[in-house]
Amino acid sequence: MSETSGNAFDFKLFKRLLAFTKPYRGIFYFVAFAAIIMSGLAVLRPYLLQLAIDNSMVPKDGDGFMKYIILMVVVLFLEVIFQFAFIFYTNWLGQSVIRDMRQQLFRLMMSFKMKYFDKSAVGRLTTRAVNDVETISSIFSEGLFMIISDLLKMLVIAGFMLYQSWKLSLIVFIVLPFILYATRVFQKAMKVAFEDVRNQVANLNTFVQERITGMKIVQIFTREKTEYERFQEINKDHRKAWIKTVWYNSIFFPIAETTGAVATGLVVWYGGLNVIGGGLVTLGIITAFIQYAEMLFRPLRQIADKFNTLQMGMVAANRVFGILDTKSHIPDTGTVDYASTKGEIEFKNVHFGYNENEEVIRGISFKANPGETVAIVGATGAGKSTIINLLNRFYEINSGDILIDGISLKDYKLASIRSQIAVVLQDVFLFADSILNNITLNNPNISEEEVIAAAKEIGVHKFIKSLPEGYHYNVKERGSMLSSGQRQLISFLRAYVSKPSILVLDEATSSVDTYSEELIQLATDKITKDRTSIVIAHRLATIKKADKIIVMDAGKIVEEGTHKELLKLENGFYRNLYEVQFMEEEAI
Template sequence: MAKSGKAFDFKLFKRLLKFTNSYRLVFYFVAFAAIAMSLLAIVRPELIQLAIDKSIIPKDGDGLQYYILLMVAALVVEVLFQFAFIFYANWLGQSVVRDMRVKLFNLMMGFRMKYFDKSAVGRLTTRAVNDIETISSIFSQGLFMILSDLLKMVVIAGFMLYKSWQLALIVFAMLPLLLYATRLFQRAMKVAFEEVRNQVADLNSFVQERISGMKIVQIFTREETEYKRFKQINEKHKKAWIKTVWYNSIFFPIAEMASSIAIGLIVWYGGLNAAGGGVITLGIITAFIQLAQMLFRPLRQIADKFNTLQMGMVAANRVFGILDTKSHIDDSGTIQMPQSKGEIVFKNVHFGYNEDEEVIKGISFTVQPGETVAIVGATGAGKSTIINLLNRFYEIQKGEIRIDGVNAKEYTLESLRKQIAVVLQDVFLFADTIFNNITLNDPSITEAEVVAAAKEIGVHKFIQTLPNGYHYNVKERGSMLSSGQRQLIAFLRAYVSKPGVLVLDEATSSVDTYSEELIQNATEKITKGRTSIVIAHRLATIKKADKILVMDAGKIVETGTHEELLKKENGYYRNLYEVQFMAEEAV
């Protein structure tokens, strides 16, 4: 990881260059173009000197025309190289960031849920979009531009010494001041850009969360409070950028001043020498004025390009921070799970989202193939955690989970999760068509199969009432549908995947009566003959369950059927029934 304040991290840069290995020919061509441009830089000043000394002063019109034609030819060649250099440097940068973005996104899709629990969505979005785009500028505006400018400076310096060592020394005398200022500038900008990226990430995260949670903001009339917080965060963002502007406003006038002083000294010394009949000619003085500008301009540009390079390096440092994250569920299983029979065994399972705080405290239970097991208990009892553990979204700390007699860890993650369909209480739909939300773009599931499945569970009529039916776009998070409709889509999504095990969080607290009836019918249909674990919120579901697990504070306190559990005097389930379900039953 790059350290803040360090001017350049070669280890990080070397790692970044590995992403260019697939594009070596383009990389070498851009490097060659940079070298060619540096050599071409001295051609025009040399031709100007020759034109003045050999044509203009002797008043040779034909010779002047010849030199003008040469200058035009040199300019055309320089323009062609510059075009190729800029185009392919940018092409290389975009190709690298495309590969990095694909790798990053693929990696993030395999992260544990624990990673996303602790990471702000806005910050991850900044890494995957803004930061990676900034990395492209390393190649398009940073690395090769700096290489080209450095080579140009070396060639120009050598050419100056060859033409007139006296004038060259005058120009070089200004370089230590400019190099020292450049060094200080680079170090200061490294720290400043680190702060800028931090503030950009904070701003993105804040805006993303408030837009996503706008309903809560407005329900609780927090607009004024959130506005004030946004102003504070935005002010910090502005201050971070102002710091970079401050450093630029100091450095560039110093660079311009050094260039102007050098040109003034060239005209003074060279003019006196030429007037006194010395070896310095008018052509050489004119060439040196242009060469001095060409020498100092790349130095100023190098500082500017180094800013770009450093911003890219800061961004690369952040992206590699995610690429180096070890937050994957162990997928070392080798067994491909066939169509699951649906036998599930939890044996003395312990788990905590934080290692020192257990949420599941040594639970054991067995679900037979085809059984429907309802899990009931107060909020925070650990019901939803069982769903997460069954899918291996989190790793258990102790115990064993077996499916069809095999430890869940021995199955490949993909084959395990394909056999377990989950319908959550909080249904997530993508900004896409209903059909694509049901199939999740699985090409093996046809529209005919989806329609047939929808008819089976009683959802087809509802979908047909929507504009364009199965091709109706539900917009972001399914905002165009009611909560009940979203849940029906989730049921259909689970049903068409033909899972061996079905897990339902079947809350309907915010669902209208019509949708609730459809959901009850859909629940009965998709659980029939299939192993089902249901976090039960309705009495109707609980009564129909083959077995009820009653949870409290991470433990299973009672097990049995509805009738068996009601017979237990002062039992946990009976108390829960009397408080929560009797009113529902009366209705």
């Protein structure tokens, strides 16, 4: 992302933004045409008033006066029609552009590596996808075309004023340099100020979202006062950023108003003396020039105001393009597209680290044959969960290879391989939707009848039917209406209905009640049967049933074998782990 500077306008960025209007060229050109027509109609009204005064009111010609009144009504009606079309279609264009941009942004974000999300604040990404993209629409609805329309009006008015009276025109133009200079300074200052505003909005969104999500932790550790004080500081910075923009507005707009008033006063002074002295200036010309001067200076004030809007939109566009330009994707260059796999998994001397020069997985090698259950055990931080991430290609390995059915993961299409792997994580994520939709993830190929049949097979149908509205019960954000055990049962069913060839399971039950644990054990047995399963095992029952146990420590495989084989190893890692963690469970 480019750094913010005091440059008033970034034409390269603007050109890139205009590329999004290509599908709507017809509307784009119509809006431009409407702007041209409106600039011509704007000049007609003061001119018709001038003619009405000089040709009808002064000579007291009633019939002629009514003709001018009718013409002015017709011009006003046309102005209303074109202004309506102009405003409607500029907003329509803006909303169409941000719809396309938001879709492109969201599609891109869904393809990012997990590493990108590890380092990016959720609140900041939300701000980019929602607030910033919405701000971009104002470039079209209130910024770009409005500025072009106003500039056209000013050019037409200035030309017509010179045609009418070059002396009066020069009197008006003499004050223009002052307001133009003030506008330029104002634009530069506002660009920097609005960049600061967007930064503070993102900081505020990030802070509030994280604290609301983690409110339980805040209250458990009685951090309410501390977090409130931090919020006050962030909110104060947000206010300070906005006050700076208000300060610039407070200086500029009185200067613009005063300059316009001075120009009008000079027109009346010079024109009045000319009329009194019997010059060429008429009462109608003075009246028209008062309106011309107002119409000339009003767009300048409005352009400055609309330039504020344009600046905010450009700053937002710069931020959004910063994400659109992000290169953080898992290369999806594979050509193998299997409808199903046998389920053979092999890790060959795999090295991996989330950060450079900090390996988490250090040369591990193991093989899971089709239909086998491989349990992985080890202390916290041994690298067990990392294997789940690597098998799904959420991260790219540093070296070595991972094979499915003898074919490297890199040779598979991403969607193909991920459709064959179902994952049940310890930290279950549910959307604020019905249980049915959380299970099927809105896959039209999975019917409600299939879900119910699958729920009966793994023993969770009774639990779901006990909830209000059963399968259509809304679990609210992150599944807050369910217990941790119930959420895990839903995730088991979600994995089961997808009919995967490979199952990856983190079956922790540290915060699960006895009844839910029994259901989870039944579900585990059912969904792992005749299916290749990699299980980060926390229960002795699962470990003992595994065809193979892999013991990890500090990112390496230190032992491998069955439960009985590993218990025979004197001072072995598994035996020590068993004595510390599992012996009491077995006794019970």
